[in-house]
Amino acid sequence: MSAIDPVPQSEAELAFEGALRPKNLTEFVGQKNVRKQLEVLLKAAAMQNRTPDHILLAGPPGLGKTTLAMIVAEESNRPLRMSSGPAIQHAGDLAAVLSSLTPGEVLFIDEIHRMARSAEEMLYLAMEDFRIDIMVGKGAGATSIPLDLAPFTLVGATTRSGLLPNPLRDRFGFTANLEFYETHELEQVLLRAATMLDLPVQPPALREIASRSRGTPRIANRLLRRVRDWALVHGGIADDAAVQAALSLYDVDEDGLDRLDRAVLDAILERFEGGPVGLSTLAASVGEEQDTIASVVEPFLVRMGLLTRTPRGRVATAAAWRRTGRTPTAPGATGPQALFDEPV
Numbered sequence: 001m002s003a004i005d006p007v008p009q010s011e012a013e014l015a016f017e018g019a020l021r022p023k024n025l026t027e028f029v030g031q032k033n034v035r036k037q038l039e040v041l042l043k044a045a046a047m048q049n050r051t052p053d054h055i056l057l058a059g060p061p062g063l064g065k066t067t068l069a070m071i072v073a074e075e076s077n078r079p080l081r082m083s084s085g086p087a088i089q090h091a092g093d094l095a096a097v098l099s100s101l102t103p104g105e106v107l108f109i110d111e112i113h114r115m116a117r118s119a120e121e122m123l124y125l126a127m128e129d130f131r132i133d134i135m136v137g138k139g140a141g142a143t144s145i146p147l148d149l150a151p152f153t154l155v156g157a158t159t160r161s162g163l164l165p166n167p168l169r170d171r172f173g174f175t176a177n178l179e180f181y182e183t184h185e186l187e188q189v190l191l192r193a194a195t196m197l198d199l200p201v202q203p204p205a206l207r208e209i210a211s212r213s214r215g216t217p218r219i220a221n222r223l224l225r226r227v228r229d230w231a232l233v234h235g236g237i238a239d240d241a242a243v244q245a246a247l248s249l250y251d252v253d254e255d256g257l258d259r260l261d262r263a264v265l266d267a268i269l270e271r272f273e274g275g276p277v278g279l280s281t282l283a284a285s286v287g288e289e290q291d292t293i294a295s296v297v298e299p300f301l302v303r304m305g306l307l308t309r310t311p312r313g314r315v316a317t318a319a320a321w322r323r324t325g326r327t328p329t330a331p332g333a334t335g336p337q338a339l340f341d342e343p344v
Contacts, residue, residue: 020193020221021067023074029192030185030217031064034176038068041174042075051104052076053173054127054154056112058161060299062218063178065157069108072155078104085114094119095134095147098126103150112156113163120168127154127171159295180215180303183207189217190224194238199228201238208243212256214300219256226250255304260288264297265306268316269324276313 022028025035038055045052055072057065073080079102088094088109093116101107109115115123126132130149156172158164169175181189187203187210194201201224209227213220223246230246231238251259267285268275283290288297298314301307306320 020196021070023071025071025075027192028064028067028071029188030181031068031176031178034068034178037174037176038072038075042072045076051078051151052153054171055156056161056164056169056172056175057155057157057178058175059159059178060180060216061159061295062216063180064217065178066108066110068176069106069155069157072153073106073108076104076106076153078106078153080106080108082108082110085109085111088119089116091116091118091122094122094126095132098132098149098152099147101150101152104152105150106153106155108155108157110157111159112168113158113160120165123154124167124171181213181217181220182215183210186210186213186215186217186220190220193221193224197224197228199224199238201227202240204240205238205243208240209247212247212252212254214256215303223247223250223252256300257304260286260292261297261301264293264301265316265320265324268307268314269320274321275315276310278313282314 025039028035041055042052052072055069057068059065069082070080081097081101083097088097097107122132126149130151132147132149133144134147154172161169161175161177187206190201190206190209194206205227209223210220213223227238227243227246230236230249231242234242234245236242247253253262257265263286264282267282268277271285272281279290279294283293286293298307298309301320302309304319306317306323308315308317
């Protein structure tokens, strides 16, 4: 895994990130338009004494989807039930969750695009009519028993909204697309975190951490923790020098690229002569899972202008060649393995 992989790696990491989560929309930094839209939606529901519309939160990992779901429950003064798409692999799993909801409860399903298809189809009726049909028996003697549900608000989170079927996506009353953060917004996130941790940090140090955080608050908070650890061990303060030393130790360069990012770029440039190269071959060449490359590494490299996707596969840009000081190969050149790879 990369040194700044966005998936929490331990209970300590989860506790750290949980303690820093904003509790309401006022404390939430960034996503200005989404915050305003949610504020109107929640206030209107409260004024009409009804449950808020179902909400879909889409965007890359680490931008605050889970935090916003918690805020929806807090602002609505409702209990929160949390689950995930991979945990709902049968319609019965979803039926058990839905049937136990209390009136007005907020149900948060993370990675909702990974639910089983049978559960998705059950969710259609539950979201629209607050009712599900339970099949009893098998074969010709099977019967359908309708079960009324308490009104609830579903908050779904997805990192790949394109994988959601249209019938499910259309049943959400509000869809929010979360964007990567600007550096000045991440500085506010880091300042708040440093204050809560009672960690004195100089503004240049905060700016340096923010610039290396890939536009992601979760990564910014994690890098801040690494800087704090470095300063603690070396008996110093969290200044710019500590940031430089700590992030150098953890292989995070001045652009936010880590070991895995550089390994992917090196593989494309060296082994495949700039590409194109397919996802499975690229993942095998760096010893990582395809999902990690596709959801963590590739979006950042594309956003940095170092990688492009073509019908034939991934291709390094001129900026990638310049960044590594290598000489570009002839246009259209491909590595021998890339020629037989799948165009994903």
